[in-house]
Amino acid sequence: MDYLRKVGAIVWKDVTAELRTKDILSSMLVFALLSVVIFQFAFDLRADNVRLVLPGVIWISITFSGVLGLSRSFILEQDRGSMEGLLLAPMDRSAIYFGKFLGNLLFIFIMELVLLPVASVFFNIWLLTPSLILVLVLGTFGFAAVGTLFSALSINTRAREVMLPILLFPIMVPVLIAGVRATGSLLDGETLGDISHWLRLLLAYDAIFFAAAFLLFDFVVEE
Amino acid sequence: MGTSTKRSVADTIWLILAVISAIMILIALYLSLIWAPEASNLPTETERLVQRVFYFHVSAGWVGFFAFMVTAVAGIIYLITKKRRWDFIALASVEIGVTFTTANVISGSIWAKPTWNTWWPWNDPRITSAAVVLLIYIAYLMLRNSIDDPERRARLAAVYGIIGFISVPITFLSIRWWRTIHPAVVGTGSDTSQGGFDMAPDMATALMFSVITFTLLYFVLLRLRVRLEDQREQVEDIKTRMLEE
Numbered sequence: 001m002d003y004l005r006k007v008g009a010i011v012w013k014d015v016t017a018e019l020r021t022k023d024i025l026s027s028m029l030v031f032a033l034l035s036v037v038i039f040q041f042a043f044d045l046r047a048d049n050v051r052l053v054l055p056g057v058i059w060i061s062i063t064f065s066g067v068l069g070l071s072r073s074f075i076l077e078q079d080r081g082s083m084e085g086l087l088l089a090p091m092d093r094s095a096i097y098f099g100k101f102l103g104n105l106l107f108i109f110i111m112e113l114v115l116l117p118v119a120s121v122f123f124n125i126w127l128l129t130p131s132l133i134l135v136l137v138l139g140t141f142g143f144a145a146v147g148t149l150f151s152a153l154s155i156n157t158r159a160r161e162v163m164l165p166i167l168l169f170p171i172m173v174p175v176l177i178a179g180v181r182a183t184g185s186l187l188d189g190e191t192l193g194d195i196s197h198w199l200r201l202l203l204a205y206d207a208i209f210f211a212a213a214f215l216l217f218d219f220v221v222e223e
Numbered sequence: 224m225g226t227s228t229k230r231s232v233a234d235t236i237w238l239i240l241a242v243i244s245a246i247m248i249l250i251a252l253y254l255s256l257i258w259a260p261e262a263s264n265l266p267t268e269t270e271r272l273v274q275r276v277f278y279f280h281v282s283a284g285w286v287g288f289f290a291f292m293v294t295a296v297a298g299i300i301y302l303i304t305k306k307r308r309w310d311f312i313a314l315a316s317v318e319i320g321v322t323f324t325t326a327n328v329i330s331g332s333i334w335a336k337p338t339w340n341t342w343w344p345w346n347d348p349r350i351t352s353a354a355v356v357l358l359i360y361i362a363y364l365m366l367r368n369s370i371d372d373p374e375r376r377a378r379l380a381a382v383y384g385i386i387g388f389i390s391v392p393i394t395f396l397s398i399r400w401w402r403t404i405h406p407a408v409v410g411t412g413s414d415t416s417q418g419g420f421d422m423a424p425d426m427a428t429a430l431m432f433s434v435i436t437f438t439l440l441y442f443v444l445l446r447l448r449v450r451l452e453d454q455r456e457q458v459e460d461i462k463t464r465m466l467e468e
Contacts, residue, residue: 149382149386153366153379153382153383156375156379157366157369157379158369158370158371159369163365163366163369166362166365166366167362167366169358170355170356170358170359170362170390171359171386171387171390173390173394173398174390174394174396177397177398177400177401178397181400181401197400198400201393201400204393208389208393209389209390212385212386212389213386216382216385216386219302219378219382220378220379220382222378
């Protein structure tokens with residue numbers, strides 16, 4: 001219970017900081033919208049059926065704008081000098097990971113909540129269905145789990161912002177494949193039962209990488 | 224210590240192993256290019272000839288996978304013991320693994336051209352997985368290059384090496400579900416795959432020999448690369464000591 005309160009404190013700290021500056025969310029949202037618009041221009045001329053490209057468009061937009069938010073997550077802490085403060089706090093370091101992870105997850109969810117209706121309007125296909133949201137939630141969970149760990153990892157490198165996508169994207173391939181495939185099947189009118197193997201893959205990915213990141217986070221921030 | 228004049232027993236053994244692996248590579252070449260029978264069930268001559276890439280292709284793929292596994296294990300041991308040597312092993316293993324996986328991907332591509340009529344079959348799960356795995360470990364090397372402090376570099380590289388290796392089987396699985404046409408080489412291929420052949424006993428022998436040869440070569444290279452890193456560290460130490468004096 002005490003542990004959860006500490007986690008909650010970190011999430012609350014990130015949310016409060018974000019409410020004051022609106023740095024992360026605004027850049028993520030604008031980037032997500034821009035990428036949808038750019039994809040619309042890029043594909044509109046060739047694809048007769050937007051259903052074919054839409055799953056890819058959604059997932060690429062989420063991945064790219066998500067990585068934008070993730071990269072800020074720990075860079076801000078370091079640049080403000082608050083990383084030391086976090087590390088000195090009397091608590092298990094996994095609580096920092098858990099709190100940061102939840103904060104990142106929240107920001108990406110908010111971005112998706114704006115992205116989906118806009119994409120629905122642009123591409124004229126309604127995207128906010130419960131089964132699609134389930135796929136997005138499962139995919140985003142794994143993305144944020146690995147992304148939060150790598151965000152903490154990449155602040156120690158020379159090319160901080162550049163390093164994160166290079167480290168993250170090859171590891172994200174399973175999420176991207178499962179996400180795009182499952183989204184595509186749902187758009188084609190298949191049911192959750194038809195895509196259950198993709199859902200199981202996403203679930204397994206989420207569980208394995210969340211556990212691994214949770215265990216390894218200590219070594220990343222150790223000084 | 225007298226390391227410059229006298230060779231230690233271990234060094235002599237490794238030298239002998241290096242010579243043995245060189246000889247074995249020649250034998251493996253002979254076995255796979257001349258001795259092993261043709262894959263007689265393949266339709267064109269080009270396909271039958273290029274099939275012989277298979278012995279080195281499979282061996283290189285195996286060494287790549289094995290090398291990345293060693294990196295993950297060395298990473299775990301490094302995080303527990305903090306002994307520099309394990310970091311050297313992890314680094315050496317990734318470098319060798321990337322080299323062999325590249326050889327695996329390129330030889331696969333050469334084979335794919337006459338057999339599937341395309342250099343880069345995205346619809347083949349294994350070649351695609353190998354390429355993604357290659358990207359993971361190129362990222363590993365880039366990560367190391369962008370951290371100056373040796374202790375921090377070792378620690379973060381260990382974490383990435385472990386996470387990277389966890390993702391290997393998941394990547395294989397996901398890409399396999401994504402598309403499947405790669406031949407199931409041993410035994411009969413499935414209906415969807417083309418280019419498979421039934422493996423004759425002599426082929427299995429040549430493949431086995433090739434795999435063992437490549438594995439020995441891996442250990443020889445690993446040992447040499449770790450020693451190089453050891454010596455580089457010694458030179459650094461000597462430099463710092465001289466500067467201090």
